[in-house]
Amino acid sequence: MFLKRxxxxxxxxxxxxxxxxVALSPQDFILPLFLIEGEGLKEPIAALPGQFCYSIxxxxxxxxxxxxxxxxxxxxxxxxxxxxxxPEAKESYNDKGLLQRALRKLKKNLPEMxxxxxxxxxxxxxxxxxGWVKEGEVLNDESLEILKHMALSxxxxxxxxxxxxxxxxxxxxxxxxxxxxxxxxxxxILSYAVKYASSLYGPFRDILDSKPMWKEDQQKSxxxxxxxxxxxxxxxxxxxxxxxxxxxxxxIVMVKPALFYLDVIRAAKEATHLPLAAYLVSGEEAMIHAAxxxxxxxxxxxxxxxxxxxxxxxxxxxxCYSALEVVRMLP
Ligand code: PBG
Numbered sequence: 001m002f003l004k005r006x007x008x009x010x011x012x013x014x015x016x017x018x019x020x021x022v023a024l025s026p027q028d029f030i031l032p033l034f035l036i037e038g039e040g041l042k043e044p045i046a047a048l049p050g051q052f053c054y055s056i057x058x059x060x061x062x063x064x065x066x067x068x069x070x071x072x073x074x075x076x077x078x079x080x081x082x083x084x085x086x087p088e089a090k091e092s093y094n095d096k097g098l099l100q101r102a103l104r105k106l107k108k109n110l111p112e113m114x115x116x117x118x119x120x121x122x123x124x125x126x127x128x129x130x131g132w133v134k135e136g137e138v139l140n141d142e143s144l145e146i147l148k149h150m151a152l153s154x155x156x157x158x159x160x161x162x163x164x165x166x167x168x169x170x171x172x173x174x175x176x177x178x179x180x181x182x183x184x185x186x187x188x189i190l191s192y193a194v195k196y197a198s199s200l201y202g203p204f205r206d207i208l209d210s211k212p213m214w215k216e217d218q219q220k221s222x223x224x225x226x227x228x229x230x231x232x233x234x235x236x237x238x239x240x241x242x243x244x245x246x247x248x249x250x251x252i253v254m255v256k257p258a259l260f261y262l263d264v265i266r267a268a269k270e271a272t273h274l275p276l277a278a279y280l281v282s283g284e285e286a287m288i289h290a291a292x293x294x295x296x297x298x299x300x301x302x303x304x305x306x307x308x309x310x311x312x313x314x315x316x317x318x319x320c321y322s323a324l325e326v327v328r329m330l331p
Pocket of ligand 1: 203
């Protein structure tokens with residue numbers, strides 16, 4: 001037998017490009033933007049070097065930069081003052097709230113940019129939970145009513161896709177019906193269908209000051225989000241969540257985090273015909289930046305490798321804080 005030479009397909013950049021199975025491109029990305037009150041403000045985020053919290057006017061500037069680089073989707077997260085937080089997250093459906101004003105401004109100035117907005121109570125809740133905490137429990141059905149007000153307020157402000165990240169049961173169907181009943185047939189739902197109770201959300205919760213709050217006398221179950229976010233060990237359960245959200249009317253389903261859950265991305269891809277998103281979460285990116293700052297690895301190259309792995313696993317789109325920096329590096 002003659003020697004088989006797979007190296008022939010690697011001998012030059014030309015042939016490597018030709019046989020390449022996946023390549024990143026600007027349209028793969030959804031760029032998250034953190035919003036703060038004020039004018040002309042751009043506050044650095046320590047755990048995500050190169051990323052900032054923006055006042056609405058600066059967010060618009062960043063959005064234009066994204067558009068010019070070919071990144072045509074944003075997901076918005078407002079930093080809500082603690083004086084506006086309460087157990088029922090009422091600020092979340094204030095039509096004049098920070099998020100709603102940002103949605104209006106961006107839609108008006110960049111009408112073709114796709115806008116996604118997170119639906120969950122945590123940035124607005126004095127308990128720091130995604131649902132309504134009452135008598136030591138995160139209530140399910142009662143939370144749906146609040147999420148509905150939030151989703152409708154976002155739809156009125158011009159969001160293209162609501163992105164429920166709360167993991168309450170039945171929320172996709174509940175929100176789909178509410179949108180339809182109120183004339184928002186064309187507002188889509190990107191469901192965080194498979195969201196794990198991960199320890200990788202730390203930097204995000206620091207930025208928004210949205211950690212679960214608990215007092216000594218409260219139930220242990222309120223110290224984390226394990227009664228609604230998924231157990232990190234489970235993949236069959238992830239497929240159940242995907243199929244429920246598909247049946248309930250989701251347009252896109254998401255797996256989160258991404259890097260530690262590549263097997264879940266692959267399994268979800270095989271289980272659904274819906275487009276599949278993955279979220280490279282704050283802690284995953286922060287780890288890469290931290291090691292890079294110590295010069296233990298080349299952060300930019302590792303970020304490209306991470307994102308390529310996520311796409312190779314089956315994600316059609318990736319939520320990534322450094323999307324613009326990545327797109328600038330692409331060949
Ligand atoms: C809100 C939400 C969270 C993230 C996205 N949406 C935090 C959480 O669930 O605690 C985390 C994203 C990240 O860490 O980058 N429910």
